[in-house]
Amino acid sequence: MTPLLGGEALSLAYPMRTILDGVSIGVGEGDRIGVVGRNGDGKTTLMRVLARRTTPDDGRVTWRRDLRIGFLDQGDLLAPEAVVQDLVVGDRVEHEWAGDPRIRDVMAGLLGDVDTSATVSTLSGGQRRRVALAAQLVEDVDVLFLDEPTNHLDLEGVVWLADHLKRRWPRGTGALVVVTHDRWFLDEVCGTTWEVHDGIVEPFDGGYAAYVLQRVERDRQSAASEARRQNVLRKELAWLRRGAPARTTKPKFRIDAANELIAREPPVRDAVQLMQLATARLGKDVVDLLDVSVRYGDRTVLDRVEWRIAPGERAGILGVNGAGKSTLLGLVTGDVEASSGRVKRGKTVRVAALSQSLAELDPFADERVRDVVARQRASYVSAGKELTPSQLLERLGFGTGELSTPVRDLSGGQRRRLQLLMILLDEPNVLILDEPTNDMDTDMLVAIEDLLDSWPGTLLVVSHDRYLLERVTDQQYAVLDGRLRHLPGGVDEYLRLRETPPAPAGRDVPAPKPADPGPKRHAQRGGGPAGSGQERQARKDAVRLERQIGKLTAREAELERLMVEHATDAARLADLAAEHERVAAERERTEHEWLEVLEVLG
Known part of the structure; x- marks a missing residue:
């Protein structure tokens, strides 16, 4: 690996905190590095030091001669009076930049809805962020530093950016260093992960999944007690290994080692128990949307929607900005009136929403965190254990000293966590999360997901x-x-549907059978044109197993729906749960066989 830049014995401290303490680290040709760590531990500072934007107190940064650097700041640094096109393509004449495939790709991928002749002052926050990102991506640089590039990108935008970065440089050339809390993006793009903590930078081989595996193994080896060994990341690792097949097909994700570490780790959620608890709290009726339409003037936002939300259902809602997701949730909360159709709401339903705004905390700005939480409830039950508010705060990353901090002095991520905790302590039985990852680092996202795993609603x-x-x-x-x-x-199905023309209008259009495109990408990468007979057979087996996994996954979902429907019928529920366990075991065996086939294909 040819070195591009490096830092030697880098140290940097502020009056009350050491950020870097004798760090030596390097970036070479072909590196794709994801930087993770808790908020405030120095991820952005490390990038700025390596990019010579911040001078360390001690140590030195060396660059290869004539090195070209690109840097995307996390904040908005665009001049309000600047014109979008000038910021992105500079003084290039139109025929020059329009003939450059990279610039065309970036303009189409990020700025399709932006008037490039407009000034920055007329753009939304999300559009400004995409303009800043586009301005960096059109440049021909050797090392690209990106600080939270997925902020304000929708799902398709994140997929586009990942694909662009994978295609940007020929294999083994160029370098990427990226700070992001988007774990799918880390897995998709990065081959190395740097964890910044306690003044040091610890490198891990692989993306997020491999990083979790190695970190769990590190903690296990250095553990001094059983409590330390049962790190919450073990459950994260179990989900990574048992979840969507494509997530564990990264070549550097050591499957055997992962299996050994999680052999006795239970599933992340006890679905049957949670459904029983949810039914006890909610009854059989939650919210039913029956042939509901919502119109604003001549515009139809939602058209004849049929959705019966079950007790204990855990549903993700996808759609582009403006598709009607907020309107749909407004029907559930009662904030939006249906133009036609009927909304049937259970008598015991208590809905709470974690909104993108933090305005709910404004009335408590001058109060200490401990006092705000203690006023809500004296205790909270999670995974069968009773926790005090202080224990819950600690679980969500609040240190002892921070419990006495006024709410107004909390960081954005801390306020976000406090907002969620106050909602959970109020004990709703229907919880709506609207973009909950804002201002969160990866460790805090894991902690929140762990808390939600035991939430019975x-x-x-x-x-x-x-x-x-x-x-x-x-x-x-x-x-x-x-x-x-x-x-x-x-x-994956949503992304495929977005790429294909819409189906003819009609009620309850059936979804296509799921087929993860991951194996096909791996198969193509491994062999090129059909080679040996063994490889041809492996390709056929991969396709067959894909279909089988899709069918088993769909059957699992159907059984889960039936378990909710028969939650009060103990005998029927036991039969369904037993079949669900058999199907899940068969799916896991099929996935394992599928992974072995992929090894043949490389």
């Missing part, structure tokens, strides 16, 4: 964070052309 999540959706929800739906469509194939 109906959970509806709207998020552009693909990893979060797949992690905390069991079913996904999409708002497409005013209709609500179930997605048995999950996010």
Whole structure:
């Protein structure tokens, strides 16, 4: 690996905190590095030091001669009076930049809805962010530093960016260093992960999944007690290994080691127990949308939507901005009136929503965190254990000293966590999360997901964070052309539907059978044109096993729906649960066989 830049014995401290303490690290040709760590531990500072934007107190940064650097700041630094086109393509004449495939790709991928002749002052916050990102991506640089590039990108935008970065440089050339809390993006793009903590930078081989595996193994080896060994990341690792097959096909994700570490780790959620608890709290009726349409003037936002939300259902809602997701959730909360059709709401339903705004905390700005939480409830039960508010705060990353901090002095991520905790302590039985990942680092997202795993209610999540959706929800739906469509194939199916023309209008259009495109990409990468007979047979087996996994996954979902429907019939529920266990075991065996086939294909 040819070195491009490096830092030697880097140290940097502020009056009350050491950020870097004798760090030596390097970036070479072909590196694709994801930087993770808790908020405030120095991820952005490390990038700025390596990019020579911040001078360390000690140590030195060396660059290869004539090195070209690109840097995307997390904040908005665009001049309000600047014209979009000038910021992105500079003084290039139109025929020059229009003839450059990279610039055309970036303009189409990020700025399709932006008037490039407009000034920055007329753009929304999300559009400004995409303009800043586009301005960096059109440049021909050797090392690209990106600080939270997925902020304000929708799901399709994140997928586009990942694909662009994978194609940007020929293999083994160029370098990427990216700070992001988007774990799917880390897995998709990065081959190395740097964890910044306690003044050091610890490198891990692989993306997020491999990082979790190695970190769990590190903690296990250094554990001094059983409590330390049972790190919450073990459950995260179990989900990564048992979840969507494509997530564990990264070549550097050591499957055997993962299996050994999680052999006795239970599933992340006890679905049957949670459904029984949810039914006890909610009854059989939650919210039913029956042939509901919503119109604003001549515009139809939702058209004849049929959705019967079950007790204990955990659903993710997908759709582009403006598709009608917020309107759909407004029907559930009662904030939106249906133009036609009927909304039937259970008598015991208590809905709470974690909105994108933090305005709910404004009345408590001058109060200490401990006092605000203690006023809500004296205790909270999670996974069968009774926790005090202080223990819950600690579980969500609040240190002892921070409990006495006034709410107004909390960081954005801390305020977000406090907002969620106050909602949970109020004990709703239907919880709506609207873009809950804002201002969160990866460790805090894991902690929140762990807390939600034991929450016995109906959970509806709207998020552009693909990893979060797949992690905390069991079913996904999409708002497409005013209709609500179930997605048995999950996010991959949604992306395929967005790429194809809409189906003819009609009620309850059946979803296509799920087929994860991941194996096909791996198969093509491994062999090129058909080679040996063994490889040809492996390709056929991969396709066959894909279909089988899709069928088994759909059957699992159907059994889960039936378990909710028969939650009060003990005998029927036991039969369904037993079949569900058999189907899940068969799916896991099929996935294992599928992974072995992929090894043959490389």
